[in-house]
Amino acid sequence: MPLISVVHSGSVADNCLVRNDWICPLYLQTRSEILLEALREHLLILVLSLAIGLLVGFPLALLARRTPWLKSLVLGAATIVYTVPSLALFVLVLPYTGLTVTTVVLALGLYSLTIIVRGVVAGLEGVPSSVEDAARGVGYGPRRLLWQVQVPLALPSLIASLRVAGVSTVALTTVGAVVAHGGLGNLLFDALSTRFFAQVLTASVLTVLLAFAVDLLLLGLQRALTPWRRGVAA
Amino acid sequence: MSTSSTTPVTTAGARPGLRRSAAVALSLAGALALSACGGGDQLGGEGGSTDAAGGSGGGEQLVVGGATFTEMTVMENMYAALLEDAGYDVEITATAERATYAPALIDGQVDVIPEYAASMANWLSADQGGGVVQAADVDETLAALTDLADQAGLVVGEPTEASSDNAFYVTQEYSDAEGVTTLSDFAAAQTGPVEIAAAQECLDPEQQPFCAAVLEDRYGIQFSGVTGDEFGSVTGKQKVADGQVPIGITGSTDATLGDLGLVLLEDDMAVQPANNIVPVGNAEGLPDDALEALNALAPVLTTEDLGQLNAQVDQERLLPEDVARDYLVEKGLIEG
Numbered sequence: 001m002p003l004i005s006v007v008h009s010g011s012v013a014d015n016c017l018v019r020n021d022w023i024c025p026l027y028l029q030t031r032s033e034i035l036l037e038a039l040r041e042h043l044l045i046l047v048l049s050l051a052i053g054l055l056v057g058f059p060l061a062l063l064a065r066r067t068p069w070l071k072s073l074v075l076g077a078a079t080i081v082y083t084v085p086s087l088a089l090f091v092l093v094l095p096y097t098g099l100t101v102t103t104v105v106l107a108l109g110l111y112s113l114t115i116i117v118r119g120v121v122a123g124l125e126g127v128p129s130s131v132e133d134a135a136r137g138v139g140y141g142p143r144r145l146l147w148q149v150q151v152p153l154a155l156p157s158l159i160a161s162l163r164v165a166g167v168s169t170v171a172l173t174t175v176g177a178v179v180a181h182g183g184l185g186n187l188l189f190d191a192l193s194t195r196f197f198a199q200v201l202t203a204s205v206l207t208v209l210l211a212f213a214v215d216l217l218l219l220g221l222q223r224a225l226t227p228w229r230r231g232v233a234a
Numbered sequence: 235m236s237t238s239s240t241t242p243v244t245t246a247g248a249r250p251g252l253r254r255s256a257a258v259a260l261s262l263a264g265a266l267a268l269s270a271c272g273g274g275d276q277l278g279g280e281g282g283s284t285d286a287a288g289g290s291g292g293g294e295q296l297v298v299g300g301a302t303f304t305e306m307t308v309m310e311n312m313y314a315a316l317l318e319d320a321g322y323d324v325e326i327t328a329t330a331e332r333a334t335y336a337p338a339l340i341d342g343q344v345d346v347i348p349e350y351a352a353s354m355a356n357w358l359s360a361d362q363g364g365g366v367v368q369a370a371d372v373d374e375t376l377a378a379l380t381d382l383a384d385q386a387g388l389v390v391g392e393p394t395e396a397s398s399d400n401a402f403y404v405t406q407e408y409s410d411a412e413g414v415t416t417l418s419d420f421a422a423a424q425t426g427p428v429e430i431a432a433a434q435e436c437l438d439p440e441q442q443p444f445c446a447a448v449l450e451d452r453y454g455i456q457f458s459g460v461t462g463d464e465f466g467s468v469t470g471k472q473k474v475a476d477g478q479v480p481i482g483i484t485g486s487t488d489a490t491l492g493d494l495g496l497v498l499l500e501d502d503m504a505v506q507p508a509n510n511i512v513p514v515g516n517a518e519g520l521p522d523d524a525l526e527a528l529n530a531l532a533p534v535l536t537t538e539d540l541g542q543l544n545a546q547v548d549q550e551r552l553l554p555e556d557v558a559r560d561y562l563v564e565k566g567l568i569e570g
Contacts, residue, residue, distance in 0.1 A: 017551035030553065098343040098526070099299070099327050179334070180327045189330070190302060194548055195468035 017198065024198035031199070032185070039206060041101065044185025045053025045173045046166065046214065048105045053165055058158075060113070061120035062146075075121065078114035086111070086172045090179055104176035111172065112165035119161020123154025156229065159222040163215050170211040184210075235549065239469045245248035259334030295323045296524060302328045303466055303484055304547045304554070305398060305540060309511060311558035314526055317346075319568040320527040327447060330464060331435070332357055340386050344530065345519035351375045351393055352444070352507030354514060358382035360440040367507075372397075375508040383514060389524050391513035392532035396540045398485035399506040400444050402430075403496045405475060416502040417453050427458035429468035431482030436460050444506055452505045468548065471496055487537055489545035511535070534565050 016024035028035070064074035084092075089107040097103040127150050135149045151158075174185025182189070184203045191199035223230065283416045298313045300306045307328065313325040327344060329335045336357055352375045355367040359382055367382075368374035372393060372452045380390045402417060414420050430436065432445060437460055439447035449455040463470030467483035474482040484491070484498075486506075491497060513528040539561070547558045563570040 013550070018549065020551070034553075085522075094334070098341075099338050100343075111338060178329065180329045190307075193302075193464045193467040193469055194304060195472065196551065198551075 013210050015146055020197050021194070022197045022201050027198035027202060031202075035184075035202065035206065038184045038187050038203070039210070041181065042092050042170070042185075042207070042210060043095065045101060045104050045108060045176065045181070045183055046169050046210075047092075049108035049112050049169045049173075050162065050166060052109030053116045054162070056109075056121055057113045057116035057128050061117045061124065064117065064121055065124055071121065074117060078117050081110055082114040086175045087178060090176065094179060099181070101176075101181040103179045104173065104181050108176075112169055115165040115168070116158070116161045119157050119164075120154065122161075123157030124150055124156060127153045152226070155226050156222060159218055163218045166214040166218055167211045170207060170214060174207060241309065247568050265429055269323050278388075288439060291325050293321065293522075295325065296520070297343065297348055298326045298561060299338055300328050300349070301335065301345035301465075302330050303464055304544050305466070306348060307489060307554040308540075308543050308547060310556050311555045312562060313348060313513065314525045314555075314567055315559050315562050316530060317334045317524055320524060323523060331433075332441070333435070336361070336509075339514065339516055342386065342516050342519050344349070344516070346513055346515040346524070349367060349514045350398060350509035351379050351512050352509045353377040353442075354512075355382055356443055356507075357441065357466045358386055358388075366439075368442040370504060370507055372508040375510075376512070379512070384500070386450065387517050389515045389517045389520065389525060391515070392529040393426055393510035393512040394532050394535040395510065396487070396535040396537045397510040398487045398537070398540065399501070399509045401484055401486040401488065401501070401506075402449070402476065402479060402499050403482055403484060403488075403491055404499060406495050406497045407476070408459065408480070409497050411497075414499070415497075416500040417449065417455070420499055421449075421453040424455060427456035428481060429459050429461065429479045430457055431463050431473050431479050432460045433464055434460055434462055447507050452503055487541040488540040488543055490548050511540075530567050534567065 016026050017030070060074055064071040086107065089110065090103060093103045093106050097106060131149060131153065132145065135145050139187065173183050176182035176186055177185040177189045180186065184207050187199055188203040188207070190196070191203060258344050273531075296317055298310050298317070300310050310326050310328055314326055317324045327338075329338075332353075335344065335347060336354075341346050351372070352367065352369060355375060359365065359367050360380070360384055362382065364382070367375065369378055372483050376390065379476055383390045402420075404414060404420065409415060412419075412423050414423055429448065435441045436445035437457065439520045446457045446460075450457065459474055461470060461482075463473065463478055463482075466488055468490070470482045471484070471491070471494050475496060481499075482496075486498070488498075513525060515525055543557050543561060546552045547554050559568070562568045
């Protein structure tokens with residue numbers, strides 16, 4: 001059996017890729033475009049999933065606050081959805097959306113939704129009733145009360161839930177590799193099955209850095225949106 | 235590698251990465267439409283972007299699918315390069331298991347995949363409720379595959395000489411110490427069931443009749459389980475090399491075994507079927523001239539070539555798209 005085949009005949013370059021080093025600058029040089037592309041897909045999935053989570057989760061949370069039974073229904077359903085493993089959720093969505101990024105976005109949007117609904121409900125419940133009474137006393141209608149009093153006061157809780165959803169989405173996106181759209185996960189899983197250490201390390205580090213960046217960005221957003229809380233620990 | 239010096243490793247503007255981003259943008263539009271409308275029905279055929287197929291060439295988009303292990307990644311990149319050369323805009327969407335990529339081909343999300351003739355014939359047969367297709371002969375296997383493919387709305391191109399059968403390996407050390415060089419030797423040396431470095435589907439006699447099932451039936455080797463490692467994966471080989479499991483599965487084109495101190499066992503009863511690599515396309519999604527372009531590989535690609543291309547990716551860590559392109563240029567199938 002011709003191993004180390006004829007084609008190579010001693011001409012195999014000795015570099016960190018061939019040596020399969022964990023840290024390999026040549027890897028970054030030769031794969032920069034692929035890495036950027038994967039990072040871009042990862043970001044796209046993250047932003048869309050969070051957007052779906054927020055756009056659907058926020059109204060759901062408002063709805064849940066109307067009556068106790070609606071609240072237990074919405075929060076109960078959210079808890080059930082969150083217990084479905086991500087892999088199973090991708091496979092459930094697969095028949096409708098196929099091997100597309102939509103499959104991943106839908107599944108992860110659903111996860112973010114369940115986290116965000118809880119955050120918004122908790123935030124709104126945490127608004128002191130004395131503050132709400134005072135606002136009504138000076139003539140605030142329900143809409144102004146919501147947007148100018150309740151939502152601003154619920155922001156820290158809402159953004160805290162966004163941060164949890166963001167970090168968990170960054171991690172779960174990698175599983176999207178099962179439908180060929182896992183961002184950095186595609187590189188990670190390919191590299192694991194071929195023991196390509198430089199790629200395993202690079203894809204993992206980038207995923208972690210992305211999660212950190214998202215968390216910090218949302219924290220910064222919260223600070224900017226709630227100037228009255230500056231000086232209070234986040 | 236000799237070819238890389240004569241061929242530019244990167245060609246500006248025409249890398250799959252750019253096209254992939256276009257595809258992502260399309261899917262993004264789909265996702266937005268969905269989140270806006272709150273219903274999934276209108277997205278049913280969105281994935282394929284081939285529904286508008288009709289005209290040929292001229293920048294029409296084709297999706298090449300298939301498995302994600304090295305050999306298939308190289309093949310998919312060859313298909314992509316050949317189709318681009320024929321004037322198509324190509325995207326590669328590969329997934330780990332036949333259970334995801336084959337249905338995607340049948341329902342048109344994917345237009346063409348590189349496949350192993352016998353394995354695909356058996357998968358289709360099982361999918362259609364039929365029995366195992368026993369054919370060690372290429373022509374017989376291909377005839378069976380063509381019939382089954384036709385039932386599923388698929389078309390089959392011309393097979394290459396390159397054939398990658400299931401092959402089983404042990405450590406060189408074990409082989410030397412026990413004098414085990416064939417699967418029959420291995421069977422005789424076992425006292426009980428053994429675990430094998432293979433994917434879960436290896437144990438499924440319907441999906442993979444020539445994995446565990448054929449070794450049990452013909453050689454009498456009993457299996458206690460699998461490690462769950464992908465077909466021919468380096469992680470599976472490492473487990474065998476480390477002595478965690480005694481035997482593993484890979485393709486007969488595997489050129490990396492020697493480096494890990496592993497050796498293939500001879501299939502002395504010749505139970506493995508003809509797994510020549512052949513393009514399988516969606517009858518509606520893949521235009522005739524595109525299949526014609528892929529058939530150009532048939533008289534060229536050999537088993538030995540394929541083993542060397544695999545090694546360039548798995549050992550030299552060259553990019554599969556460069557390896558594929560360089561090979562096609564070297565063989566004069568596309569312009570350099």
